[in-house]
Amino acid sequence: MSESGHSQPGLYGQGRRRRRRRGDRDVGAPGQNLSGPSRDRDYQPRERRDGSEDPPGPLIQKTPIILAKPPGERAKSSQNAPVSGASATEKPIMLMKARDDGGKPGTPPEVAAAQPSSSGPSKLEKEGQRPTQPVYQIQNRGMGASASSSAVDPMVGQSKLLPPEKMKHSIKLVDDQMNWCDSAMEYLRDQTDMLVVGVIGLQGSGKSTIMSLLSANTPEEDQRSYVFRAQTQEIKERGGNQSTGIDFFITQERVIFLDTQPMLSPSILDHLINNDRKLPPEYNLPHTYVEMQSFQIAAFLFTVCHVVIVVQDWFTDLNIYRFLQTAEMLKPSTPSASHDSTGSSGNDDGAEYYPHIVFLQNKARQEDFCPRNLKNMHMVVDKLMTHSHLKYKGTLSMVDCNVFPGLGQDYLSPEVNMFLLPVQESDGEDSLTKAASGTYPLFSLLPGYRGHPSFSTMVSKLRSQILAMPRCQLSHTILTEKNWFHYAARIWDGVKKSSALSEYSRLLC
Template identity: 80%
Template sequence: MSESGHSQPGMYGPGRRRRRRREREIGPTGQNLSGPGRERDYMPRERECWEGTEESAGPMLQKTPIILAKPPAERPKSSQTAVPTNAPMEKPIVLIKSREEGKPAPPTDGAIPTTGITVKAEKEGQRPTQPVYQIQNRGMAATAPSSNVDPVIGQAKLLPPEKMKHSIKLVDDQMTWCDSAMEYLLDQTDMLVVGIIGLQGTGKSTIMSLLSANAPEEDQRCYVFRPQSQEIKERGGNQSIGIDFFITQERVIFLDTQPILSPSILDHLINNDRKLPPEYSLPHTYVEMQSLQMAAFLYTVCHVVIVVQDWFTDLSLYRFLQTAEMLKPSTPSTSHDSSGSAGPDEGTEYYPHIVFLQNRAKREDFCPRNLKKMHTVVDKLMMHSHLKYKGSLSMLDCKVFPGLSRGYLETEVNLFLLPGMDSDGDDSLIRAGSATSPLFALLPGYRGHPTFTSLIGKLRSQILSMPRSQLSHTILTEKNWFHYAARIWDGVKKSSALSEYSRLLS
């Protein structure tokens, strides 16, 4: 049968299977592996290490910890493994920050690491929570929601305040409050508010531009407060209407106003037949009340009020200042009275610092004798005023008069002299000996005072260094000041004292 090619009996039958089972039991060398106590000799090494770990816990721990360098949602799909949600977790999960270059690997022998590692034992049936270190992961920088968010602290960075390029309206030509300035204000209390008033054509807008953001050598068409153009000067008009607002990067708020008692505004009302408000019957009464409202408003919301005049002096201007002080609304109490009429006692009333600026001063005005007379006149005119017109500004501190001491001016007021802007480039001044000697012709002409650029810089430094008194009974931020000023303007327009004064004028 075998010779004819057929298989022999037992080659693939039951006998063959019995011989294979026998070899598995006795082993290839004939040793008996099926007896008692022999299973451990043939056990795989991995199982032996695992059982040895269970028998002797401690430093012999060889189980590989689960290391999560990224949260599960950010891991690649190929590296993610299915983990049953109800699988019991007998050992703690070690969450380790991604290893940095040049640093040793964190320990895994049971010691608690000091930095970059979070060890947390989870209860049975719970999934591991998101580790705290994830905000420090380098891989999250590409998935940051915005460039303004710091990946280390997870907070938005402080952005610089928006820089203004030109002034905007705070009060328009209809004497209506505007809210466009709110977007430029911050929630901080370190601010200074400077306002200015003056007659028509005295240079208010030019001075405010030079104090805030511009230099004398710049083109006047680029000033933040637009000055009068040549066409407006020729027809005797006014450039500023209402109240203009500008805030610098140093958080100084400048308020430029339309001219007080302006003849051009009165002429515009009469010639254009503009309808007056019902409480005013005459155009000149309406113009005067507008001026008083703006002056009373500046007295309440400004730290410094600059009064500009281009010749010394107009007695009607001081009478106007005292009238506005009389009609000034009381400082609102903490009860937030919208009318602004209810306030504390007179002793706690707020009054700003007032500065008298003599613009386009002549050479003889800088004479020490004339300067002393001017201080005496202003002091006598303002002696009954509650406005702070003394002790806030001094020309003697600017070293304009090097030979004069502080005791020379017995009654020094906040008076500052400013020459004309065109005096810096005027070469037609008298030069000593210029007609006879060519040597003196090379020297600059004697002006009798410092240059306009030098004096405007000294004025700016003194204005910005003035005391910043508290405007109300509570400390105001920039945004709170804006709402406070809106309440004051509304209270000024509805003031019973101003209405009664208007009735007396009619």
Template identity: 70%
Template sequence: MEKPIVLMKSREEGKGPAGASEGAAQLPTAAAKGEKEGQRPTQPVYQIQNRGMGSAASSSTMDPVVGQAKLLAPEKMKHSIKLVDDQMNWCDSAIEYLLDQTDVLVVGVLGLQGTGKSMLMSLLSANQPEEDQRAYVFRTQSQEIKERGGNQTSGIDFFITQERIIFLDTQPILSPSILDHLINNDRKLPPEYNLPHTYVEMQSLQIAAFLFTVCHVVIVVQDWFTDLIFLQNKAKRENFCPRNLKQMHVVIDKIMMHSHLKYKGTLSMLECNIFPGLPYDYLDTEVNLFLLPFADSDADDTFPRAAPGGGPLFSLLPGYKGHPSFQSLMAKLRSQIMSMARPQLSHTILTEKNWFHYAARIWDGVKKSSALSEYSRLLA
């Protein structure tokens, strides 16, 4: 078997990589002549990783699979970084993790304070429910922050997975803790805002307008059913009752009936077999609603823990909770989110890096929006 020829990008001008002299001898005369004259090869040359080409290349009986080369994987993120800081300024550090390829999905989240947005985005992107929350890619509220009623996320946080899915975690909308911080710490407001509560409301509108422009999917998180929701976190057992579920769908559909958003037809709880035996036509119209129970609900036991003799009661059977486990539901939600359609966000097809520059322009346009400025003036 002839020795395989692998073209490698030279590290320095005029110098080939180590071991290239033997491979160069196998090149056709025309190709060698083209390289001497400084011509570029007709085929693209990628940065490749050598798989066993050292000793294996010298053997005439080399397995052809061993000598194959593969593209290096992009750098893996270990935690989220800032896309927009707490001063609402754009940050450029995320560009280092983006590639020049177009198959990308952008998922953003909106919600009130303490509804579990950061935890949800961590579980959708890179973490598992059984992991320590302190290791989540999006930092969740610590016990101290919960006790003093604070918020964890400020601005917009960015994380991209190896599957090339961008997740954007945002600060809570209409946050009382952000308003309290502005008032009690005498933070200077931008000159166009006179009152702190006006500034907090405008921040919420700016973030919402930004997400609806640069994301393929926007998840609205709520933990109780009074306002508009798409994902109800911390749902109770009665929320999973088919009759109550139907009422929730009707309410959302009536609220959103005049909206141009695609709020139904792309996510389904019935197709996940969460309600076995429930017919598909049970809901006249199924909106994009998904329910998640409390994350620690699996630790609760609805049956007595011990029998009269001291041993566990029904130790081999899990207690009935009225719904599947949190891990099971999160896995189903993650699967549906990752399979969402990826339509064009602009008039041209965007690569990951193009999207970053596009998002930067959109954020700048949102902050300078005349419509939002006029609304802010009316609030004052």
């Protein structure tokens, strides 16, 4: 007990707070009329548990937070509250976010000193530290309001600016067992500006090489580094095939290339027979299974691709056109539009979707580039594809590529989507050989006449023509890359379970 016997307001306030923490009954405020012993008992200073008395001293009252003070009041406040010398001369700090108490980082020393703090002096009052002026709080939508700015990763806001992951080689979309693969999903993004290009052709026609040159490689590179593996010399000698199923590759320009196994391949049939592979229960003969695999792949490409390239290494095989017409007949129908009209925009007339077809004559000879022969080739293709719904003309032109600068625009009136690629060889080989032998010493620096531009020039022109093809809407709903992947998976599952394909395979037996 105190010797003076008089009560002190500061000590009374401290004792009152201690009784509340210990769960004792509450007492009145100093302004209330308390009678009798209770008033005397409550106003007596309390002793500590160790027997010592509380030291007398004024109680620092909690004052409202003032963000900007006039010079006169700031001077008075600095006299009452001890602050460091660096903080005493600070200018008014405009805070961008209100603070709840003075113990949080970023609070000015003047405000922190005027607030009651049980943890001692503020951290900003240490020597050598000054508050940031102005203070900006970094807010992240994915974090709560109580998260501190130090926990915010500065790279989070830049994640959407990172370029998409670049593919180094092709991956499987459909494996050799005709099963769908999901590994291509991680390379796709949520954007709609894409182009899907597929290819079909007979064995050894050069499908994988052409797709590699159109996507990511150049003719000068080694073929072993191509994104789509071409036939090696050993495979060519034993008459085998390199590609199986469907291979997937997407470029940085968001162009999806689909390379397929050869159509009606004799090597796949030979491998199926000699290795005693089990056939699916719905197929009785191996050759029927191989033929239906080809129809399934072609019908799938006709549904999910903007452009389908038909590669031939000679002109022309009538079985190719018969195969295209059969695959068009077995093609699954375009899914109907959703009942919900919001977010779906169907085709203009609700007709079935058909892709653009490009007939590529690979390994063309010099006489194939003769304008008269070229016109005859266009007329033959036009007659064979007259009754087809596939878009086989009007979107690709060799005349517009300036391959034949002397021909007029109306020379190939029924101009179909046909392009000729010469045999791939090193440029200037003949001229260098003649220059070394001394046959033409004055013209040794000029390339030899071949009847057509070089192979690399023709590949560049073909690539520009393919990438400029119209990107029609594949379904009644606008598809992103990821949506296209799910749409293609649903189409492939529907093709494998198609009743039309099953009925056609039954008729082949």
